[in-house]
Amino acid sequence: MSELKRTPLYELNKARGGRMVDFVGWEMPVQFESIVEEHKATRHAAGLFDVSHMGEATVKGNQATVFLDHALTNDIGGMETGRVVYSLMCYENGGVVDDLLVYKEGDNDYLLCLNASNTEKDIAWLRKVAGGYDVEIADVSSEYALVALQGPKAFDILSHLSGANLRELKYYWFSHETVGSAPCLVSRTGYTGEKGVELFVKPYYAEELVEDILREGEGLGLKLAGLGSRDSLRLEAGYSLYGHEISESISPVQANLMWTVKLNKESDFIGKKALLEEKAQGRSKCIVFFRTGSRRIVRPGAKVVCDDGGGGEVVSGTFSPILNEAIGSALIDARSAKADWAVDVRGKAIPLIPVKPPFIDLRPQG
Amino acid sequence: MNIPENLKYTKEHEWIKLLDDGEAVVGITDFAQNSLGDITFVEVPEAGDTFTEGEAFGVVESVKAASDLYMPLDGEVLSANEGLEDAPEKVNQSPYEDGWIVKIKIANPDQIAGLLDVSGYQEIAKD
Incomplete structure (x- = not known):
């Protein structure tokens, strides 16, 4: 270490x-x-x-915009200078490399803010898929x-x-x-x-x-x-965290993040084909959020059992100090989204109460 | 770190207050509550339950982790701190008083000699 x-x-x-x-x-x-x-x-x-600890990278050069529209799922070409966009970066199979914020500093001049756990992987991936593009990618995390x-x-x-x-x-x-x-x-x-x-x-x-x-x-x-x-x-607030609600194996279709994926943008971006297919065929798994009605925290990894025979696994779990109750999210069989869910906590079956996030009323961002 | 002189301790970070009539009160130490952070849930046993030394008798959960509680001595539960159900944060705020966990009837007084005193526990409760 x-x-x-x-x-x-x-x-x-x-x-x-x-x-x-x-x-x-x-x-x-x-x-x-x-x-x-x-x-x-x-x-x-x-x-x-x-x-x-979060990472930063700059992407500049004559084809920076075109390149980012190829590497990222959201609409980069449509950004104005001074705008921030939340986007995903996917693999060809639709799995997620990372979720990130894109800052447009000027024409063909962008700053990316990356998850700390993924910074090195992201920059290596961006450089790998930048072949043929007139673009310069720099790791500026330490700046x-x-x-x-x-x-x-x-x-x-x-x-x-x-x-x-x-x-x-x-x-x-x-x-x-x-x-x-x-x-x-x-x-x-x-x-x-x-x-x-x-x-x-x-x-x-x-x-x-x-x-x-x-x-x-x-x-x-x-x-x-x-x-x-x-x-x-x-x-x-119901926000996804990489490695929990999204990952290399949990796609944006499963994570309810298709609002960040612009399937209609001109660019044939990485992952588009797989995501279109998954959307057309119907997702096999989905991310759901739950309350427990109790203060007992349900931890990631706990098995979820659904009354229709489906199941899944808790991916996030914590205590909500505002609701005074344990809350969490799980990746479950999509067919069981409307079923009754329960989770095993140290030998006790605890029923889960479905929630459409956010868990609390948030003030409008205005 | 608060380690009161008048209590006995275990290496599992529990304290034991010996009462006159063969009874004892058990809780977790200031060191334990501080390590766990915000305690959100405490599972306590029922009066009448009996446990042997080292047996898990309950659970303390914090935002960060869940930890078993281990019975320091063979005994029968006389009462549990019901107030912890709604206010588990008492264990953080007052680990030696309001945050007590169970009161027991000691079954085997010979085991008391095996408990740690303050100096013994200080060796364990080092950061």
């Missing part, structure tokens, strides 16, 4: 009581004081997350720290730190602005379901930026938050 990687905020996280764990090769805070309290703070006030400020108070906190009116930034748009004294790419995105931003910043400015935000947020209920609450927040 090689040494764990550390983000530019490692010392700050540690000094502020972060409980550091190995997360896909990164030494990251899973929590500071409490996952539940950090979750609630994000829903009711604001949470600040170090997500600098950025990334912090997410999320929650209903996020823009109150930012209002004192930036001359720009960041509140005006529309959902899934970005802008280059100074926050505190740090030049940032301010992205009106997030992984919690709350209003907020994700701030890409050079490592040199990262600590100062976080200190500035924490100081402004002090009286407003802001909490520094770890990866534990990041996961419970994303599941409550």
